[in-house]
Amino acid sequence: MNITIYDVAREANVSMATVSRVVNGNPNVKPATRKKVLNTIERLGYRPNAVARGLASKKTTTVGVIIPDISSIFFSELARGIDDIATMYKYNIILSNSDQNKDKELRLINTMFEKQVDGLVYMGANISEEHVQQLKTSPVPVALAATIDSSETIPSVNIDYEQAAYEATSLLIENGTKHPIYVSGQETSAVNEKKYAGYVKAIKESNKEVNEDYIISAEFSYESGIEAANQIINIKDYPTGIFVATDEMALGVIHGLQDNGVNVPEDVEVVGFDNTRLATMVRPTLSTVVQPMYDIGAVAMRLLTKFMNKENVEEQNVVLPHQIVKRNSTK
Amino acid sequence: MNITIYDVAREANVSMATVSRVVNGNPNVKPATRKKVLNTIERLGYRPNAVARGLASKKTTTVGVIIPDISSIFFSELARGIDDIATMYKYNIILSNSDQNKDKELRLINTMFEKQVDGLVYMGANISEEHVQQLKTSPVPVALAATIDSSETIPSVNIDYEQAAYEATSLLIENGTKHPIYVSGQETSAVNEKKYAGYVKAIKESNKEVNEDYIISAEFSYESGIEAANQIINIKDYPTGIFVATDEMALGVIHGLQDNGVNVPEDVEVVGFDNTRLATMVRPTLSTVVQPMYDIGAVAMRLLTKFMNKENVEEQNVVLPHQIVKRNSTK
């Protein structure tokens, strides 16, 4: 049997309440008895049981984190931001991968609630009606990180994807491409729709009709970026500017192009999205939209702490600034 | 107030014990009453409280995972393996980043115990005496993943780093480099020592003395790989084969070489270590040692489940097979 608060109380000749007080840093304890208790805690090697504490106090100092895939270079960065701020506020995180699978997502949310998390950070491309329903009836605060709920009814932290995509596309246009190609992820998600909208906006603004042939749907992977490049070079008189929805795909596009003897940026310019660490790990280095993943995670977690502390929050749908870094994949 | 097992019992006209039985799938319940209970659970929207359950049963179905840095492309892959198997066995993971900081590591271990995890997967370069002490007196099973404890006293899952490094170096030697360069990580860890030992073994076996000038200590980052390359080309008559301790550094080395007009593999051959996804995301693609990160995580978690179930395990220090993939950074 493990040693409990009761054992400490007995050994120190005080009540459990007093022990509890010193363990919790309650100031209403005479320094002398505090010291005495601390000593016997040390001597006995007492370690508070967080589960019992959680049951009694209804606080677990644990938050749930539902993430599509922790092995993704994009999401793992977000997760790091979340954990760092969680740690700062004395929370631990229960992390679960959802693979963007709706059933799994819904199940995980429920599991988190069963585990009595004090809050939940949720990431996932598709926020369905069911998701909103489940999240809105949550017993604890929820924050979305890098994920958009069209109803705007759940607190969230994002960047302005549409504007970012608009700027990226515009850069290509300014550099001389009349109608840049867009290599998009194929899954339907609010984020993707916004990126697409931004792309379209830039095209239209330059008085062009959107040419569907210049929109290539890929799978969000490096390999599918290579495939996209192969498709592109088969387009007659293909445009010399390509906007790619993620850095990883963009690397694939660049290498696919190079493998076909096309030079970047001399022959074709490429702009990515995210600014993952990959962007500087290619030759040429990748011009891309900076999405501050770490910060999004950190801010989402920070937002959550405010809700958990019942602090006042002015804006519950935070939009973080983005920017475009020009590196060597554009002229 | 939330709805409890007691509410369900009252509404269903049974005892809490019976409700508990159906919730836990205990077969000793008449189908009719099971159904009745299930219905009222559904109707009331009852959701079991895992914390209360944990306190009563002394099982939390949660395991702790201490990881150096989840945003690392290497460790995030391990984490994914861990979580997948954890999920398979109905466990959730509490994930915490240690940054390889000893104090933080020790503190995290303790936190995990306070949270009453049923087991712990630990990753970290340096297993000190204190670590061993704390881990050996753990109230729950522990498994090390991709981390070596020299005392071999704690269950672990690894590959044979020395042999792998030996093979990688030998490949370079076979390809014609008399004395390959080794770009190592500078932190002292058991894993690093083994890699170094393997390198040395290969050099000595080819009847050479180890030339300290050919051992370059870098920082495990892409950037320091580039720096290492810059150092290398300043070596007079530098060797034409380089073994690099991680893929990320290897990418840096390759790009650093290319930036200086050195062609890979024509002028210099490079072999990496790990086979992270980066290895196929460079040109030339990287020849490297395959370390099955995902599997290491998965097997470590599987091992842990065996301990938690008090199953019998034959070998508690698992060594997974490695291999070398030859891609285009070697001839």
Added chain:
DNA sequence: CTGAAAGCGCTAACAC
């Protein structure tokens, strides 16, 4: 097959 009752280890009033 079902119920009663005793905790699990701690917090949180409430007294004193």
Added chain:
DNA sequence: GTGTTAGCGCTTTCAG
């Protein structure tokens, strides 16, 4: 300042 006493919501004997 400190102690007493209820619970928190559930599992788990032990009866029957």
